[in-house]
Amino acid sequence: MTPEVSSPAELLRRHGLQVTAQRLAVLAAVADHPHATAEVIEAAVRDRIGAVSRQAVYDALAVLSERGLLRRIQPARSPARYEDRVDDNHHHLVCRDCGQVADVDCALGRAPCLEVIDDHGYLIDEAEIVYWGRCPVCRAARAGGPGPDDSGDPADHGGPAPGGPNRVRPADTPASGEADDESEVPR
Numbered sequence: 001m002t003p004e005v006s007s008p009a010e011l012l013r014r015h016g017l018q019v020t021a022q023r024l025a026v027l028a029a030v031a032d033h034p035h036a037t038a039e040v041i042e043a044a045v046r047d048r049i050g051a052v053s054r055q056a057v058y059d060a061l062a063v064l065s066e067r068g069l070l071r072r073i074q075p076a077r078s079p080a081r082y083e084d085r086v087d088d089n090h091h092h093l094v095c096r097d098c099g100q101v102a103d104v105d106c107a108l109g110r111a112p113c114l115e116v117i118d119d120h121g122y123l124i125d126e127a128e129i130v131y132w133g134r135c136p137v138c139r140a141a142r143a144g145g146p147g148p149d150d151s152g153d154p155a156d157h158g159g160p161a162p163g164g165p166n167r168v169r170p171a172d173t174p175a176s177g178e179a180d181d182e183s184e185v186p187r
Helices: 008-014 021-032 038-049 054-066 136-143
Strands: 071-073 081-083 090-095 101-105 130-133
Touching: 008 021, 021 038, 021 054, 038 054, 054 071
Parallel strands: 090 130
Antiparallel strands: 071 081, 090 101
16 A cells, blocks of 8 residues: 555545445455455455355456556466455465465566567566565475474465475376476466
C-alpha cells in the first residue's frame, strides 16, 4: 500500500472502488499471506469474516488486480498467486520442489529489464522475471540434513513436500523415486 493512504478503505476509495467487507478481507489476507493462491486467500477471508462465497473472493481478487491494488503472478504451470507489493520493480524466485515464492529486488533498483534491444514498436511498461531454484530447506532435505528451520521437511516452510504439485516426474520414474535434476521442469 502507498504510504500516503491511511487505511485499506481509503485505498479502495482512491481507486474508485466501493468499500466492502470482502474487498477489505481480501486485502488483509494478501497482506498476511504474500504470494498466496486464491484457495489460501479464500480460507483466510473466511477466517476473518465468516461466510463468503468462493466467487466473491475470486471477483475481489480480479477487480483488485485490475485496479493495481494487487499483483497477480503465475509462475509456469502453477496456480495464480497474489501479492500487494505493486509499487516497485521486483521479480520472483520459485522453489522447484516446494513451490515457495520469494521476492527478489531488481539488481539495479530500477527497471533495466524494460530496456530491450528491439522493442518492436511496443511501449514496454512491465517485465515479469521468474527465477527458479531450490530453497535452503529443500536443498538441505535433498542433502539429507535439516534446513534453516531445523525441520528438514519442506512441507514445514509453507509449501508442499517434494514431489508435490510444483514438480513433474517423467512417466517412467516411480513416484517413490527421485527424478534426476534434468528431468524436472518448473510447474
